[in-house]
Amino acid sequence: MKYLFIPLLALGMLAGIGVAQNQADKEPLYIYLYARITDHINIALAEDQVRRLLPTLEKYERAYPQANVSASLLFSGAVSDAFAKGNSQTHIVDLIRSYIRRGIIEPGYDGSDEPTYEHRPSLEFADPSTPEQRWTIRHAAAERFLTEARDPLSGAPVPGQSGGLKRMQEVFGDAVAINGLTLYTPTKSPYKPLPAGYGRRDPLAKAPTPSPIPVTVMQPEVTADSETSELLPHNTRRPIIFGVPDVNPYSLPGFRGLVRGFGKAISPLPNTAPEIYWQDNILRTSEAGGDVVRLVHANQGVDPLKTLIDKADRSRIHVVHVELVSEQNYLQSDFRKGSNYPPLRYAYEHPDNPQLPTTALLAKTDVDAVFAKEEQVLDWLTKDFFPAETRSSFISNRDLTRMIDPPTGFTVSMARLREADSQYLNQAGDDTFLPPLFQAEGHYLSLADLFQVSVDALASLKANGKMPEFVKVIKMFGPVELYGGHGPNEGDVSLEAITKVCAEIEPTLRDSSTSVIPKNMVPSQEIVDGIHVNSAQFIRLMGRAIVDPTPGKKYPVRMTYMITSVGQLIPKLRPGSDFGFVWTLKPAVFLLQHGRPVTAQRLSAQ
């Protein structure tokens, strides 16, 4: 590990790339508590989830103030609406808001179960279609998804009313955590979705006979959400979005290996976590990361969490998601394992009588037993684990935002950028892939960041005859189209040609005005001295120009793919050309104070 000198930041904190040399052996392990309240049909059950959870949290918060007890409650728009409509009798919204005010819970949004699974705004792409067309279609679908009210059972839009995230925020205030933003594409398949692992169970089992006319299945766009995330509120504190899911969402090949590989790649330092990263300048928190960290279901009791912690690589920070008050806690085992699960699927498929049948529900005593099991998890954490590991604690969204080096707004000195460029050019050699991570001045830069600061520096050289002393990192989007190719591998281009291109595109990169397709987006390609190069090639050329800006100097064009190994590893599902978001991936670095990560502590809502 190479240690770098880094500047002091505000508040005396350090953006501590690699400074944690003298820490205790184990990096902190944070527990991220959350609950999903998304069943708008069995609303009494949803209310019970809340009424059980809130006093429990308060009990532990009072008994163990140093544990920083806090949980995110993620509501769907449909549940928020149902709660709001019943509030005059139930006062459930009032109750929730009081807990939010006291900082014991934070409100969030979960769109996973919005009505309905099969009838929601979906992505209808023509074949062929351009990346710009696909961006626009996604943007429109996302906008509808986040704002439209829909019939709770049919999913049909209800004009004049708000739904989705918009409704949730109307009821509970700004969402600080968001899950389930996934958009779906109707896709052809010879089969209905086959169960995971199909074909590995029976040696000579043929697949079911395919349908002569392919059926339509809804294929999720996994992790990629630039078009949707751009529609989220631009508050001073942007919400955290859930990142890599725990469960393979669409039988993605190699999913578990991807999760492991991506987690390792995105946590290069002790004060980074496999589960936490930046994407599109929004903090992401994954349910799974690295070798062993998975989503923990509190209703399984304390043993799975203990095992996970025992096996976790503690040379890195970890943020472990623990789900509380799952709807599963109320359900009979047979129902949970059956084709009607989850309860909303049952409701959507039984619109005439959508409420869960009593046969699907556990007796109250059994439900109580499950919740008692959940409390064992909180008990063990607060009484045993946190006292034994005083740097570990619960962690809230607000904590995470406060503890992590922001993705933009900092400056990088040209001297350091030049040095970093030189290092990375040496590392890249003649490789067709750029190095996966780039760091300068104590910060990680995404490919988009690197592109932007390089353009800034060279545009300034063109305009002023010299490069600035510092360049500032500003918000950028990845390219709308990620070319699969490596581009040409011959020809030389001049310094003057490179700076000319930079001067031409620099104003656009700074244009953050609202637009369906953002203007502050890395272009997919540039034409330099008449040679078409993709933007990864252009980064390489700009790097050479920054390292050696000799007038008249010529630099060789080298083949370079637009995706790096980090971009390859993040689990994702979309056509390959629409992976521009990978240009914004970078590690999230926990700030250090006295050589240690800033501790989590509960803050009351403002």
Next chain:
Amino acid sequence: MKTRLFSSTIVGFTALCLAHALPAAVTVLTVPFDPNNPTTPHNTYPVSSTTEATIILVATAPSAVGSSDKFTVDWSFGDGSADATFALTNPYDISTTHQYPASASTGKQWTAVVTVTDTTANTSGSANYYVIQEPNNLSSRVNVAIDWGLAYMHRTMWRNGTNPNVSIAGGWDTQNYNCTAVNGAAYDCDYYGVIDAENVQALEVNGHLASGPSTDPYTDDVARGLARMFVFLASESTSTDVFNFNPATATYTCADGTYPTTTAPTCAGHGGQHFYNPSATSCTSPPCTFTFDGNSNGKMVYSNDGSGEYTYTTSPFAEALISSGTPNATAPTGPAGIAGQTYMNIVQDIADFYAYSTYGYDYDVIEGYPRGYNYAGGAWLYGPQQGDDNSTSQWAAIGLITANRGFGLSIPAILTDANNTWITNSQTVQYSAPTGPDQPNTNGSYGYRGSYYYSQGWGPFADTASGMVQMALDGVGRTTNTAFGDGSTAFDQRWNNSETYFADNFCNATSGGATAAPRNYIYGLYSFTKSMLLHNVGGVLAPIQYLRTQTKNVFTGDSGVPANTIDWYAALSAANGGTDPCDGVAQTLVGYQLTPPVGSFDGHWYGNNYDSEGQDNFETAWALIMLQKTVIGCSVTGLTGAGAAAGAAPARIDLSWSNETSSTSYNVLRGTTNGGPYSLIGTSMNTSYSDTSGLTNGDTYYYVVQPVNGTVAVCQSSQATITVPKPATGRH
């Protein structure tokens, strides 16, 4: 190459006389470098002027197995250094390591003597181990690496009893037994039974056969491994497979070079359809029903090794059987339908299984699927007729290819015709920009379940190579392209594009990991090696020595190879004494063994795969097979020749080579450029040939020889370069 990468040094037989003449009450066996020539010495080489390579000397004392006596082992190295002496703890492993003097001149030979003394019975036995100093070059480094790798397999094998032909005699699978740890681990052992087949194959292709001499300790290992692996095969009755598409009309792209879309599925407005395989007649009126039963025994055989990945894991069993070189041998163990069957019958039944397992549907753009999406027919998934993916399909392809080339079994046309559809429809074609002069960039890459454009699981490098292995099955190979200096560009660029994609990335730094560096993904590199060795055009075997690219300036700095190419196997970077832009497969593997990412140097390979996806345990076997530059143990070595200038008689070149036992004849091919292409100039029924056709005094010719089994060429020898001398001239 069945035998090892021999140096040119001639080895005398005097060393044999040095063996101690002690009472042979204790049987001691040493591992021969060449089982058929046991006095051929093992290699060592100077790493520097002061440091010699550390080699491993492997021996066993089988007569000590089960004895309660106490034994000591003494190794005398023959170089004046102190003996290594230790108490015998494992009769199957009395190996030691040694560094001979770095100052020794090339060609210096030593005879190490290992003596095992039964201190209880006061008897002893000994055996010789021959070593020769070679220069520090790729050949010697590879030979030492193979010695270490084979030794590692030998040392980790679990064993029971002394009869190698029972099902629990020994193996590397850990379902019921634990391997023997070396330095605390056994990196070449695995829960799944296919590991036995893979490791057996690695030993076989390196010349150690169950039918080999009993004095070779590895003969016993191979016999045990074979007897064990049959346990993991299962037999079922044959059944029918229905193909619902006509490969002749399903295998196409657009005549203007674009690809069909769902809005123009038959290329309207794009010049219409261009069919790659228009004369295919295997299923012109679908649905077509087939029952594959090449030996008419009503059976098919598949791997039931515990992995649940039937089509992945069946092929290695066939490869191990084919590499045995004994088609008429019979399985001593195994369940009903396996035990007592000849190897030939089992391989045929495995081929029947793969034929039966082919996916018989084809959903393409006409049905609304984008090009490159899943369920384009003609390939394989985990189990029979379940769909297709490019990773498992290469195992099916290699099983069928080796059955065909190794044992001369035929491949039904419907399989190659249907697979031709899959390799067309699952190849990436979507990219066209940026519109620079050096495309096709990623055109040609393959993904996991479809094209890489749609299916990125595990990165592109294993799947692209897998696509190339399937092309080798189908006879789809290199074609002309002006980028290669040809006069024209053929329409079919499928192989060229895949090869280019792989070549462009070949030299990526291995620090990039499996998703960014082909040479850091052993699973993919193994597939790639198979594709290079089995490349053929229209059924004519044409192994590739020089990996080539349509992209300019990729391979620079080496004037010794054709333009825009690299010797994928033997390339050496400057760090290893060469001038190539990076190391080829051989040196890369040597490096991984010397500095493994997991564990310390002890002969194993492990950890150069995609983040531990269950592939690492097979790495040692795959590395050993790749280092031998073969797939199924076929080899012709020692191809050499001499030219005679034209005078009264025409110019001639007389060739000779080693015998390949499974061959019925040999094709002799000649080229006029280094690395080919070669043209068939004749056939020989024995191991020599005289070429007198069209030779010119002073010209250099490049020859290769292919052993033929039945009607198909099995493999190809290394190239021999021979110049016809100019006639002697008088004084002017």
